[in-house]
Amino acid sequence: FFEMPRHEAMKALEIYKRAGQQ
Incomplete structure (x- = not known):
């Protein structure tokens, strides 16, 4: 979860x- 870009999260x-x- 934290590996993906912040905006995606x-x-x-x-x-x-x-x-x-x-």
């Missing part, structure tokens, strides 16, 4: 949060 985290809300 932030984007993945946003998608993960959205999926958790639904």
Whole structure:
């Protein structure tokens, strides 16, 4: 997870949060 670029990690985290809300 920490190996990928920061912007990629932030984007993945946003998608993960959205999926958790639904």
